[in-house]
Amino acid sequence: MSVFDGLKFRRVYSPIHNLDPRIKFVYVCAVFVVAIIFSEILPLIALFLMPIPFVLLAGVQKEWLRSLRGAAFLAGFIFIVNIASNFFTSGYVLTAGAVETSAAMTLRFVVLVESFSVFFLTTSPDHLGLALEQTRVPYEFAFAFTTAVRFVPVLAEEAQTIMDAQKARGLELEKGGFLKRIRNYVPVLIPLIVSAIRRSLELAEAMESRAWGATKKRTNLYALKLHRGDFALLAITIGVLVVAIYVRLYVPVPAISQFL
Amino acid sequence: MAVIETKNLTYTYPGGTKPSINSVSIKVEKGEFVLITGPSGCGKTTLCRCFNGLIPHFYQGELKGEITVADMDTATHETHAMAKSVGLVFQNPENQLFALSIEKDVAFGLENLGMPREEMRERVDWALKLTDIYDLRERSPHEVSGGQQQRVAIAAVLAMQPEIIVLDEPTSFLDPLSAEKIFEVIHELNKKLGITVVLVEHRLDLTAKYADHIIIMDEGKVCFDGNPREILSTEETRLIGVGIPKATLLYHILQKEGVKLGDVTPLSSEELAKLLQEAFETK
Numbered sequence: 001m002s003v004f005d006g007l008k009f010r011r012v013y014s015p016i017h018n019l020d021p022r023i024k025f026v027y028v029c030a031v032f033v034v035a036i037i038f039s040e041i042l043p044l045i046a047l048f049l050m051p052i053p054f055v056l057l058a059g060v061q062k063e064w065l066r067s068l069r070g071a072a073f074l075a076g077f078i079f080i081v082n083i084a085s086n087f088f089t090s091g092y093v094l095t096a097g098a099v100e101t102s103a104a105m106t107l108r109f110v111v112l113v114e115s116f117s118v119f120f121l122t123t124s125p126d127h128l129g130l131a132l133e134q135t136r137v138p139y140e141f142a143f144a145f146t147t148a149v150r151f152v153p154v155l156a157e158e159a160q161t162i163m164d165a166q167k168a169r170g171l172e173l174e175k176g177g178f179l180k181r182i183r184n185y186v187p188v189l190i191p192l193i194v195s196a197i198r199r200s201l202e203l204a205e206a207m208e209s210r211a212w213g214a215t216k217k218r219t220n221l222y223a224l225k226l227h228r229g230d231f232a233l234l235a236i237t238i239g240v241l242v243v244a245i246y247v248r249l250y251v252p253v254p255a256i257s258q259f260l
Numbered sequence: 261m262a263v264i265e266t267k268n269l270t271y272t273y274p275g276g277t278k279p280s281i282n283s284v285s286i287k288v289e290k291g292e293f294v295l296i297t298g299p300s301g302c303g304k305t306t307l308c309r310c311f312n313g314l315i316p317h318f319y320q321g322e323l324k325g326e327i328t329v330a331d332m333d334t335a336t337h338e339t340h341a342m343a344k345s346v347g348l349v350f351q352n353p354e355n356q357l358f359a360l361s362i363e364k365d366v367a368f369g370l371e372n373l374g375m376p377r378e379e380m381r382e383r384v385d386w387a388l389k390l391t392d393i394y395d396l397r398e399r400s401p402h403e404v405s406g407g408q409q410q411r412v413a414i415a416a417v418l419a420m421q422p423e424i425i426v427l428d429e430p431t432s433f434l435d436p437l438s439a440e441k442i443f444e445v446i447h448e449l450n451k452k453l454g455i456t457v458v459l460v461e462h463r464l465d466l467t468a469k470y471a472d473h474i475i476i477m478d479e480g481k482v483c484f485d486g487n488p489r490e491i492l493s494t495e496e497t498r499l500i501g502v503g504i505p506k507a508t509l510l511y512h513i514l515q516k517e518g519v520k521l522g523d524v525t526p527l528s529s530e531e532l533a534k535l536l537q538e539a540f541e542t543k
Contacts, residue, residue, distance in 0.1 A: 124360070125360055126359075126360040126361060126364070129360070143358075146358070146359065146360055147358045149360060150357075150358060150359065150360055150400070150401070150402065153402050154354060154402065199355050202350065202352060202355040202356070203355055203356070203358060204318070205309075205314060205318060205350070206350055206355065206356035206358075207358070208314060208317075208318050208339040208340065208343075209312055209314065209339060209343060209347070209348040209350075209417075210343060210368055210369035210372060210416060210417070210420070211339075211340040211343035211344065211369050211372040211373050211420070212340060212372055213340055213372070214340040214341070214343065214372045214373050214374070215372070215373060215374040217374045218371055218372060218374055219370075219371050219374050219375055219376065219377060219380065220371055220377070221363065221364055221367035221370075221371060221377065221380055221381065221384065222364070223377065
């Protein structure tokens, strides 16, 4: 069940978890933009280091490192492809500059991954749903999102039960070649889908019974309010953007290979 | 004053060959604790769905006869309009909770009604305290036990402050101890708040003592309707397959053997114990 463990959400309190998801999202997008406009390694190293205080404050180091490890393979791939293409196009010589550019490209990818992972690691689905609602996304979509998150562990448990039941009747899931193994899962999938459909009917019934669609103007138990921390993050975001754009336009960024 | 009244109510599900409920005429008075029981497939759930307008609005099919619930005709009032007056609690607690925290779930109905936030907060806290799950309010429904989930479902319905609460076998997924707790909560709501309770249940051992009125159904029809002490004493009820409380059965066996224990039929072991004690003392 370890695959599903990551999707189970635990309520945690930290200054970062409590930040408004909308502001956090704007921050992530700003980092994204900055990472795109620079292809030199120095600013990208700065960007790479920026989320670290957030991660420490939120106390999600372990999960964060795991997501970085997940990205390592793709990062390595990007690095090799860059190096190789550089090597072949520049007449079979490997320059320090080429290594640096390749590293910068890789780092750009890592920066994108790490900042998004910080966002998703520190934002509860509940908060995310709320943010969707309050940014005027139709409530149906926000509801579908939170309900999906709510039922992930339920369906995971059910899948396990069905697998056990089918195994007890002699189904061998781990037998055969690749295609055969996929086919083995059909007797698990069909009951799972049927029961999910039945479940959705019951859910719809329960929703109707609790006045779903009674008014157009739905209210919400929680409200997202901007606190001091949110304004601070907003200030940081704007600061980063302004500095980045200024540097891009007026300051030549040196490459490390120039100093060697 | 009757809060639920049906006259010759007959309903066939789409594609059904015979009606699931057949000319049901019942009356539920305000503030009553009504127990509906009968063998599986006798139409109890179908009847519950009629009470808040799921039939005929959510389920198509053919509905005949008259039904008024809380002075509303369910044929012309949509389910969401009925929801303020009639709360329906379903069998499977898992499939009636959709939010990621318990308090958000309890607030769901009120959010749908568009209630202002401060009032909603008050009502949610009130409902959570009444059902004794206030401390769990920030947990996810997935993390708590089945009994607690079912209490969340009751709180969610309660928060809307309905006149009538209909519970469709709320304990069939629960162990006996959790079931007993649920029944106690329901009984309190009935006694303290005067909410009319319609409880569909098989476990008469635990519930018969709370009932003011019992309705026994079989094959879509109402067979018996009236005082639980009289109805549960008849041989016919036992033959339909109703689980008569063991205390009641024992009382009748003793009665047949010539043991005189007073005229009031007991519905629970406590009541029987009291009768026996009295009998010993007078000896």
